[in-house]
Amino acid sequence: MSRRYTSEFKRDVVALALSSGKTVTEVARDLGVSPEGLRGWVKQAKIDRGEEPTGALATAERDELVRLRRKLREQEATIEVLGKATAFFARDKMR
Incomplete structure (x- = not known):
């Protein structure tokens, strides 16, 4: 079943995933979110910050x-x- 998360929640989870030293899968498991979803959020956050290759949409x-x-x-x-x-x-x- 798909759930909607607020942008604040996503932002906080991405910050935790990037700063915790844990893998995305571990952070996702700890918080009860989909690992694939969290990977997508992390990737989009990197794109928004300009850390990903050009061509991707912010x-x-x-x-x-x-x-x-x-x-x-x-x-x-x-x-x-x-x-x-x-x-x-x-x-x-x-x-």
């Missing part, structure tokens, strides 16, 4: 990308509606 960049894609979908839907309305009124005027 959290802020990923959030902006999601926002822009949503806006694009909304605008495409608007354009489609306007196109249909234009065709409707053009047909109506031709009569």
